[in-house]
Amino acid sequence: MKTVNEVSKLAGVSIRTLQYYDKIGLLRPTEYTEAGYRLYDDTALERLHQILLFRELEFPLKDIKEIVSRSDFDKKKALDQQIKLLELKKEHIEDLLTMCRDLKKRGVKKLSFTAFDSSKIEEYSRMAKEQWGKTPAYKEFEEKSKNRTKEDEKNLMGELMKLFEEFGSIKEKEPSSKEAxxxxxKLQDFITENMYTCTKEILSGLGKWYVSGGEVTDNIENAGGAGTAEFAYQAIMAYCGVASK
Structure with a gap:
């Protein structure tokens, strides 16, 4: 058992915050001492860890309470998302460090602001929230995919990649062209038919995700060739009437 003071130091969370978590039923102490002090066991610490993971994803406390209390709460999925988010944050910090070092070395003759772009982090957080928050789109996706086998999912992904092959075959054209x-x-209809109703708002979010780097961008580039992800993104932004970054 650990006291509230020990948990505060261990987790980097104030005692007042822990008291508030107790008050709203988010994190109850395991028991109290005779003097009324809060005590936490390993199970309570694990729950606190989960709470802090979702705080990193900027979930409201009321949503965190509902998520971690579910009987189907997937701890591994939550941890995988946290790892990915931290990797994106690490990449963002490294870009900022590189920019600052270059600025120190070369001065302000060539200023670039790309290192300040945190859209990858924001987009990943948004998509994570969609999954845990049980949005209508995610509920629809769960319903459409519940009876699919791993082979079905593999075939569906293959069909999706064929669409990006087609994007790659026309990537020399203007993103606003009739063909693009x-x-x-065609992509929007495919997503609507097989996953969830793909509104322009959702589609523009996917477009940003496609150029966010990592596995998704690599898969698109492997399917359609270098530059396909950026071309698809620009075409999607033009389709949705959204200014690209």
Whole structure:
């Protein structure tokens, strides 16, 4: 058992915060001492860890309480998302460090602001929230995919990658061209039919995700060739009437 003071120091959370978590039923102490002091066992510490993971993803406390209390709460999925988020934050910090070192070395003659772009982190957080928050789109996805086998999922992913092959075959054209816009509509229809109703708002979010780096961008580039992810993103933004970054 650990006292509230020990947990505060261990987790880097104030005692007042722990008291508040207790008050709203988010994190109850395991028991109290005769003097009324809070005590926490390993199970309580694990729950605190989960709470802090979701705080990193910027979830409201009321949503965290509902998520970690579910009988189907997937701890591994939550941890995988936290690892990915930290990797994105690490990459963002490294870009900022590189920019500052370059600025120190070369001065302000060539200023670049790309290192300040945190859109990858924001987009990943948004998608994570969609999954845990049980949005209508995610509920629809769960319903459509519940009876699919691993082989079905593999085939579906193959079909999706074929669409990016098609994007790659026309990537020399303007993103706003008739051909590119027709491809975006084809992608939107595919997602709506097989995953969830793909509104323009959702589609623009996916477009940003496609160029966020990592596995998703690599898969698109492998399917359609270098530059396909950026071309698809630009075409999607033109289709949705959203200014690209």
């Amino acid at each position: 816009q027709a491809m975006v509509k």
